[in-house]
Amino acid sequence: MRAESFSETIRERLGGETITFCYQCGTCASSCPVAKRTTDFNPREIIKLCLLDEKDEILDGKSIWLCCSCYNCQERCPQKVEIADVIYAVRNIAIEKGKVPNIYFEFFNAISNDGRIVKVSQFAENKRPQLGLPPLQPTGVDALKKILSTTGFDKFHLKKEEPQ
Amino acid sequence: MMSYAIFLGCTIPARQPNYELSARKSLSKLGVKLVDIANMTCCCPPPVQSIDLKTSLAIASYNICLAEEANLDLLTLCSGCFESLAMANNMLKHDQKLKTKINKILAETGKEFHGTKEVKHFLQVLKDDIGLNQLEQNIVKPLTDLKIAPFYGCHALRPSELLQLDDPERPQILETLIKTLGGTSIEYQNKLKCCGGLLRGVSDDLALDLARDKLINVSNSGADCIATLCPFCFVALDIGQIQIRSKFQEIYDIPVLHYSELLALALGIAPEELAPRTHKIRIDKIINKIL
Numbered sequence A: 001m002r003a004e005s006f007s008e009t010i011r012e013r014l015g016g017e018t019i020t021f022c023y024q025c026g027t028c029a030s031s032c033p034v035a036k037r038t039t040d041f042n043p044r045e046i047i048k049l050c051l052l053d054e055k056d057e058i059l060d061g062k063s064i065w066l067c068c069s070c071y072n073c074q075e076r077c078p079q080k081v082e083i084a085d086v087i088y089a090v091r092n093i094a095i096e097k098g099k100v101p102n103i104y105f106e107f108f109n110a111i112s113n114d115g116r117i118v119k120v121s122q123f124a125e126n127k128r129p130q131l132g133l134p135p136l137q138p139t140g141v142d143a144l145k146k147i148l149s150t151t152g153f154d155k156f157h158l159k160k161e162e163p164q
Numbered sequence B: 001m002m003s004y005a006i007f008l009g010c011t012i013p014a015r016q017p018n019y020e021l022s023a024r025k026s027l028s029k030l031g032v033k034l035v036d037i038a039n040m041t042c043c044c045p046p047p048v049q050s051i052d053l054k055t056s057l058a059i060a061s062y063n064i065c066l067a068e069e070a071n072l073d074l075l076t077l078c079s080g081c082f083e084s085l086a087m088a089n090n091m092l093k094h095d096q097k098l099k100t101k102i103n104k105i106l107a108e109t110g111k112e113f114h115g116t117k118e119v120k121h122f123l124q125v126l127k128d129d130i131g132l133n134q135l136e137q138n139i140v141k142p143l144t145d146l147k148i149a150p151f152y153g154c155h156a157l158r159p160s161e162l163l164q165l166d167d168p169e170r171p172q173i174l175e176t177l178i179k180t181l182g183g184t185s186i187e188y189q190n191k192l193k194c195c196g197g198l199l200r201g202v203s204d205d206l207a208l209d210l211a212r213d214k215l216i217n218v219s220n221s222g223a224d225c226i227a228t229l230c231p232f233c234f235v236a237l238d239i240g241q242i243q244i245r246s247k248f249q250e251i252y253d254i255p256v257l258h259y260s261e262l263l264a265l266a267l268g269i270a271p272e273e274l275a276p277r278t279h280k281i282r283i284d285k286i287i288n289k290i291l
């Protein structure tokens, strides 16, 4: 059987379904605030490299991490490519392969341990009545941990490798 | 009485009592009851979606299930929470296969997503549920002399197909709500562009560049302050000004207020009840103009 191409892998994932509709018009790049600021990032180029099967260049490079998920491109793409979501799908693949930028370990640990991406300090909690705020309700950490183990999310961090 | 389950998220209770206080006090003045539900979690915004989309959707849906069980619509303040939850809600409502897949995961927590409730942005509750007339009747300190630069950020508006807050290219809801408070809504260049908030920690230079662009454009417009909706935009533009001062030796001194804070002040709530010291760029001159 023929090996699955990179764009097929992406297309089969949640978020990646629309990647093959791209006809390389560049509307995304001209709508992108990050591409305006740096030549290190260009959404059209990312889609192109994915479609050309340049898997290593995409997964080892830092560019996929520079999208700020603003969805400007996605609103304007004439082909209805869900570009920001495609980039999530590609990031999800990179992370499964252990290519995790440092900051994502922080997010990962915070979610897994506290059920929150930003921890609410004891100090902030204690100050609430004084400020006139009701007490914080308990966080659903147990339910969240069940979800993480069902989807396998809790194992993603085991392989650590820094992207270039 | 109108009731909603309030979804606070993480950043607001961790760092922005100014947002929570102003929203809670304003809504209570406007006759809205907020219910704090137990066992909610992080909404799973873009940084978590970047790790795994499916897990993020399942966790967002789990939180919606809690609101369904309480038979309440969810009210969100943070745009990140609004986006994650409204996206999950609408995706699952319209995609039976996805719903089945997510419900299989949720079964482990004893929950099931039904799709019976709405996820509402704070602005939608103000405009559509409370109504502009009702709002206007409660204004005791109109923002008459205030020129306000509305800043939507990204995730209140986009992706618009799933969020349905307003037209993504020409939104009006925030401008309308500013005018309802008696304020003047100011146009400025690249109003709808990102603040760079999500790049903080990934590329701090790029993040600061985008925030600086926003501040330059607002400052050229002559606005007195910026009205934000999202705690990340708030950080990018408020703390961002301190960082820009040390990196570029540029001083903008533009107060950044959440829309909810402007609302609370217009409703006559005393500034000292609103944790004004949360702001790095002091808001005294704005308060003085209103009082």
Ligand code: SF4
Residues within 6 Å of the ligand: A021, A022, A023, A024, A025, A026, A027, A028, A029, A043, A044, A047, A076, A077, A078, A079, A080, A081, A083
């Ligand atoms: S706007 Fe859409 S079709 Fe055009 S290059 Fe970008 S992704 Fe491809």
Ligand code: SF4
Residues within 6 Å of the ligand: A028, A031, A032, A033, A034, A035, A043, A066, A067, A068, A069, A070, A071, A072, A073, A074, A083, A084
């Ligand atoms: S979502 Fe990403 S790729 Fe699209 S315009 Fe925004 S930063 Fe650029």
